[in-house]
Amino acid sequence: MSVSDTIVRWRYRAVPDHLLGEILTKNWIDNAIPLLFLAAVVVAFGSVIPDFYSASNVAILLRQWGEFSLLVLGLTIVMVAGGIDLSVGSTFALGNIVALALLNVAGWPLPAVIVATLAAGAAVGLVNGLLVGYLRLRAFLTTLVTLIIVRAVVDMLLLKYSVKIAGAFVDSDAWYFLGEGSILGIPFSVVVAIVVAVTLHLVLSRTRLGWHVLAVGGSRRSAHNVGIPVRRVICATYVVSGTLAALAGLLFASRLGGAGADTGLGLEIAALTAAVVGGNSLGGGRGSAAKAIIGSVTVLLMVNSLVRLGVPSGANSLLLGLVLLAAVAIDVRWLKNRHKVLSKVYVSPTYAALPAAPPTDGDSPYAVNDRLRSVELIGLGDIDGPEDVILDADDNLYAGNRTGDIVRFLAPDYTEHEVYAHVGGRPLGMAIARDGSLLCCIGGMGLYRVAQDRSIEKLTDETNRSWFSVVDDSRLKLADDLDITADGRIFFSEATVRYEMHEWPVDCLESRGNGRIICFDPAAGTTRTVLRNLVFPNGICMAHDGQSFMFAETWACRVSRYYYDGPKKGTVEPVIPDLPGYPDNINRASDGTYWLAIVGMRTPSLDLALGMPGFRKRMARRIAPDEWLYANINTGCIVRFDESGRIIETLWDLGGENHPMITSMREHKGYLYIGGITNNRIGRLKLNDADPSWTGPKSYWGRT
Structure with a gap:
């Protein structure tokens, strides 16, 4: 290896380019920019305002924030569902005057005052919800009209009750506790806001109702088409918003004990600015309680700091307007361009130079031939994409197809077939368990079992998460092959944790260690990852020693051996480090050796590009995906090798005329059955020197 290659290799080992995309x-x-803006606000005003960080100032700000954040949280719920509520300021003022009038003038008990105040806010929200949700009026205009009407009602109530309210005295410690009390040193209003925020977070992220709100905000038509009651959901969000606005007004009334014509004036603009500054989208479908909290803290600090600096109220409103304009612009541009940015940085090729490819001519053990030209075809046109094939103890042949079925071809002539089980996802690697059930890796779903009565059971679809992984890699994306130990443990490969099944060319372009091997222990009911950072692991076969298994790494063009038991437990040994093509499934042969499917042959152009990660990155950014350098998967062969890695024989269909693509093969009673994920057939080849009584179930479980 040259010095330049060594430098490039270590540079890509030391710098994790893929982290930015993840x-x-x-x-x-989405919270990064709002958090940075909040930090800038704190630093800027903290440096110019004396006692900005003092305990007294923080205490005052906290009580104000508890009330203001309730408005923002209510408005956020409406925005997530794709609406807007401009009436929150007027509803806040209504809650304030209703609470004071009922308590100071009517003399109602405090519990009744609280219920009536919240009911008044909910009534305003219900009116908005009925008009916007059920009558489909424009949310902006509707809530603007509601703002004007509710403000008029507040003004009329002020004219009638303001003097009586001002002259009354409430002898209730519980009332004053609402506005001035604390729990464990935390203002009561802050406790209420935190409880509401946590509840909102759990609802949006963990409940069906929250998913409905997000779905309605994302696309009302699509939400309606899948059966979500769109009108009811929209109406409910406005009711919640009105209730929270009235609650904020109640807390404000308890803290200050007075009402005025300017109460709540302009709060709708401040709340809207806070919601958008926090990162909640005006377009709906994207928002959270955390974003509302960040935005409310930012706007409250700005407004109060400007007041302390003596900035006129007009300038204060001007600044809020400019901040809102900037936040909307950022939201729109980021939402539009996020996927463009992500597409440019997510694909992160690494240095993956391969050993020199062995020749496939002359005296090479890989020398091409036509031994597969005479393969007998089974199910021609009746099967679509049999990635793996397997036979049971009764000689029946099983294969998965592209439409989510496992198809069974009936022995002895395999002319009749039936859908054995519909698993829904893409069936890939299969194995026969000791009890005769069929185990299957299903792309995008995980590891499943089909019992002999054809019932389908999920065994596992997740594993332990990596300690230092940015993304949550606990969920299985592309489980693709498996095998079973004598004690029932199931080892299976997951080809990549970064890409879906149809994106395998992108994983090839990266040739990064995105794959892993996982162990599911049915006795303990546990799933754990045993090997990480593998280059598209795709093929597992238990060795005959009962302590290890062979596994293939497709894009690394190698076969290795992992010891799961015995004195070498936990170690990996190379078996074939320099294949001429891309290995796939591995299975046992009757003479103690192993069959290996080669899904495609290496090409000089891609081999060269694998040592040039910068070139592959530029190619991914500048060229359409259908013009990238791809691994050749159109011409394959079958290799038989022993445990030392010695190549015993190869079987080719030169030119791919009869069986053009090979991803798996199984030996059974003197025949070799062949599958290919892009084929419309299963091949069968007579093996002249094979044991005519040998079967896979007999090799594994000691029976025919």
Whole structure:
């Protein structure tokens, strides 16, 4: 290896280029800009305002924030559902005057006052919800009219009751506790806001109702088409918003004990600014309680700091307007361009130079031939994409197809077939368990079992999460092959944790260690990852020693051996480090050796590009995906090798005329059955020197 190649190799080992793309996929990345803006506000005003960080100032701000954040949280719920509520300021003022009038003038008991105040806010929200949700009026205009009407009602109530309210005295410690009390040193209003925020977070992220709100905000038509009651959901969000606005007004009334014509004036603009500054989208379908909290803290600090600096109220409103305009612009541009940015940085090729490919001519053990030209075809046109094939103890042949079925071809002539089980996802690697059930890796779903009565059971679809992984890699994306130990443990490969099944060319372009091997222990009911950072692991076969298994790494063009038991437990040994093509499934042969499917042959152009990660990155950014350099998966062969890695024989169909693509093969009673994920057939080849009584179930479980 040259010095330049060594430098490039270590540079890509030391710098995890893929982290930036993985960070940008996280939902919390939307909070990065709001958090940075909040930090800038704190630093800027903290440096120019004396006692900005003092305990007294923080205590005052906290009580104000508890009330203000309730408005923002209510408005956020409406925005997530794709609406807007401009009446929150007037509803806040209504809650304030209703609470004071009922308590100071009517003399109602405090519990009744609280219920009536919240009911008044909910009534305003219900009116908005009926008009916007059920009558489909424009949310902006509707809530603007509601703002005007409710403000008029508040003004009339002020004219009638303001003097009586001002002259009354409430002798209730519980009332004053609402506005001035604390729990464990935390203002009561802050406790209420935190409880509401946590509840909102759990509802949006963990409940069906929250998913309905997000779905309605994302696309009302699509939500309606899947059966979500769109009108009811929209109406409910406005009721919640009105209730929270009235609750904020109640807390404000308890803290200050007075009402005026300017109460709540302009709060709708401040709340809207806070919601958008926090990262909640005006377009709906994207928002959270955390974003509302960040935005409310930012706007409250700005407004109060400007007042302390003596800035005129007009300038204060001007600044809020400019901040709102900037936040909307950022929201729109980020929402529009996020996927463009992500597409440019997510694909992160690494240095993956391969050993020199062995020749396939002359005296090479890989020398091409036509031994597969005479393969007998089974199910021609009746099967679509049999990635793996397997036979049971009764000689029946099973294969998965592209439409989510496991098809069974009936022995002895395999001319009749039936859908054995419909598993829904893409069936890939299969194995026969000791009890005769069929175990199957299903792409995008995990590891499943089909019992002999054809019932389908999920065994596992997740594993332990990596300690230092940015993305949550506990869920299985592409489980693709498996095998079973004598004690029932199931080892299976997951080809990649970064891409879906149809995106395998992108994983090839990266040739990064995105794959892993996982162990499911049915006795303990546990799933754990045993090997990480593998280059598209795709093929597992238990060795005959009962302590290890062979596994293939497709894009690394190698076969290795992992010891799961015995004195070498936990170690990996190379078996074939330099294949001429891309290995796939591995299975046992009757003479103690192993069959290996080669899904495609290496090409000089891609081999060269694998040592040039910068070139592959530029190709991914500048060229359409259908013009990228791809691994050749159209011409394959079958290799038989022993445990030392010695190549015993190869079987080719030169030119791919009869069986053009090979991903798996199974030996059974003197025949070799062949599958291919892009084929419309299953091949069968007579093996002249094979044991005519040998079967897979007999090799594993000691029976025919």
